[in-house]
Amino acid sequence: MDPYTPRSRIGGRKKNITLSAKEYTKVTGTIASVRRTRQYMEDETAEGPPITFMKKLVPGRDEPSFIAETSFVRAPLNSRVVSSSGVPKSNSKGKGKAKDTLDGVPVDIQEALLLEDLLFVLMGIEGTYITYHPNYSPEDDDPLQGVRFSVSPLLDPSLRDLVERILPLATYYTAITSFIELRSHVDFGLVNHALCAAMRDMLKDYQTLLAQLEHAFSTSPQFTLQKLWFYVHPTLHTLSLLYLLTTELATADDPSTALSDSDSASASDSEEDARNEALGLGGTKLKAVLSEINKGSRLGADAGTSGIAVKGGEVLAIMYERMQNMSGDPAARTLYGALLHSSGRPYIEMVQAWIRTGHLVDPYEELCVKESKFIDRGTLEMDYTDEYWERRYTLRDGSTMNGSSKRHQAGVPPPRTVGGRLPGGACVPPALERWKLKILLAGKYLNVIRECGIEIGRDPSHADDEDLSMDDEKLYKSIDDAYSHANRTLLQLLLQDQQLMPRLRSLKRFFFLSQSSFLTHLLDLSHTELRKSAKSASLVKLQSLLDLALNTDTQGEDAMFREDLRVIMAGSGLYEWLLKVVSVNGIIAGEDGEGADAYEEQKKEKEKDDKKQILAIDALTLDYTVKFPLSLVISRKTILRYQLIFRFLLHLKHVEQSLSSMWIEHKTSPWRRATRPADTVPQSLADDWHTDFENWRKRVFLLRARMLSFVQQILAFATFEVLEPNWRKLEGRLEAGKVETVDQLLRDHVDFLDTCLKECMLTSSKLLRAYSRLIVTCSTFALYTASFTKSANQALAAADMPEGDQAMAKRWDFLSKFETNFNHWFKVHLDCVQYYASSENVSLLPLVVRLNSIKAAV
Structure with missing residues (x-):
């Protein structure tokens, strides 16, 4: 109408x-x-x-x-x-x-x-x-x-x-x-x-x-x-x-x-129209x-210059900041609070699904947690960087457990403006900023359990049907409870169900040599094979000899895991590889071409090293196989550290055995028989030759004893003053329940190995260079055992000749080269150890005392 x-x-x-x-x-x-x-x-x-x-x-x-x-x-x-x-x-x-x-x-x-x-x-x-x-x-x-x-x-x-x-x-x-x-x-x-x-x-x-x-x-x-x-x-x-x-x-973009x-609109319209x-x-x-x-x-x-639309956490952050800025207006606070509650519901539902089931449902990349789907469990077998654990699930803003934010790394979007907020899901809502790491870890722990095929039990403290909001204390309590539940469940799975401690003890005995007699047995059985080059040595034969040594000398927990141990050959020598890692030599060609010449020289040295074949004893190492989820703790990253320590101790053990065999050789008749020239030799010449030969023989004994003492002191220091005390600390923390989170367990394990590497002098280029030269001198000297014995026999035979011994000067010259080289690098090494013990690494003080005792005995 x-x-x-x-x-x-x-x-x-x-x-x-x-x-x-x-x-x-x-x-x-x-x-x-x-x-x-x-x-x-x-x-x-x-x-x-x-x-x-x-x-x-x-x-x-x-x-x-x-x-x-x-x-x-x-x-x-x-x-x-x-x-x-x-x-x-x-x-x-x-x-x-x-x-x-x-x-x-x-x-x-x-x-x-x-x-x-x-x-x-x-x-x-x-x-x-x-x-x-x-x-x-x-x-x-x-x-x-x-x-x-x-x-x-x-x-x-x-x-x-x-x-x-x-x-x-x-x-x-x-x-x-x-x-x-x-x-x-x-x-x-x-x-x-x-x-x-x-x-x-x-x-x-x-x-x-x-x-x-x-x-x-x-x-x-x-x-x-x-x-x-x-x-x-x-x-x-x-x-x-x-x-x-x-x-x-x-x-916002x-x-x-x-x-x-x-x-600019009003100023340019008329001009633009006229031009058109x-x-x-x-x-x-x-x-x-x-x-x-x-x-x-x-x-x-x-979507803005960053290519990411204003969505997800960024929308919630903008609304939260606006609500805080207009808190003096009751109507504005009520309105924005209602919008924040409604729009934040999908975000909270994604968070709840992630922290309760370990399943990430984020089709539009709005959540602060990101999944790299190309990283799966298969990468653990070849992953030397813990990529599966550290990079499969990460925070979009690049934040890590140590509090740093690696926003320059790949995958982290740049901020909208300089110093501004991150775009899209990389922007964490301010209300959840303090809880983002717990959100990440809770879901990550449950995801590991789910990957094992284990049904995830629902934490009774969780409220299923509650309508939570960003400013609700129940939400934060839910995140905290979910994190505690996931962490407790995964720790129990690793320490009890998967027998983590027996595994770590077997690793320690297999790789640290402190309580294992199988290695001495292995070195005795494979002595001939280990003297070959690394490419010529038979891995099948060495593996069979390792199995024989393990069957003979292992028992208890070690016998349970001996099938997981196998022999492999490294691609390069231990000290050469470590020096490449710890030394950073960035060469940039200058205008005068000096950098280019240095680069070519370094390239030639590298090609020469590649052509040079190393002995099997220098490339021999052990590998250890574990299955998921223990491969998270005993990962390729940690296995590599165990291998470095093992090769360091194995080389010391081998040099010790070689010098001990030389001592046994020096107990034979050529070295102990009384020497007396023939009657045809004049008395004055005979006395001079006798004195000269006895001095040469004593100098050989003394150099061998000093080298053996040095090797034994280094081996005792590494075994009883570095590895054992640090292992006891780690074992005590694990057994006393002081490790509260899985990430802390992983961090403590890696810290233990890094501490051992540092205190064994394997992380300092100066210490490593001096030590490597010194230990190579000792091993080379031991290789000339037969040559020295032959020289002693020749000297005894020449004493009966009328013309006397004419090669004594050469023998002294050959011996003096070893003495000079050993004395020089021993002094350099001792000075480096004293310097680092007084400035950076106090744990080296006991080694200073041990090395000074060798010096005083000279």
């Missing part, structure tokens, strides 16, 4: 209009019921009534309101919208009609007309007297900034001022609806979807308010513009808060966009082309 127009307010002004009472009632009724037309009073004359609403809808009339009827399904209010194709723009035309129709129209009629327009403008639909702003272009302007409207200047100033207060509602509403339509795209993730759903619910209340206002306008005679302002005034503040949030989210657009016209590119055509480009690239541009 036709809406009722308040006659009481019009009656007093009737005498000012040259119409009858019946005609006047028809005019006012028509104004109140019309929804969209630009023919309000076009045919009105002083003698006859105006054209009615029904007459204007006669088929065949060129009415712009009915041009795009095919789009009614998508936009039922399209009958109100003027199509931009085929009709002129409504701005100029509408203003002209407003000027014609408002001349002499009373204020009450203007108020009724404005009320009619406002009910549509507040829905974002252009009116007759409230039209699009002259500078607004639906094709070019960013829809996320909202539609701008302007009021006809012919309206009464008091009405126009009140309308201009209400008009921002339309801008806010159109901007928010555009934001909801854009951010509901699937690529923006679940958090944006939940935020848009919450905003959509709020807009439903706004639309309900508009429906109630339209009903009041149609039925209540007392409904005025002032009452409309009274009803929408509270909503204006609410929508302004939503508008500010959507604007910040829309420009490039904060300078809003400023640059607003500052001069080039023959019509302004309308060019704008249409740019509009299509903008529409196609809007989604990609919204």
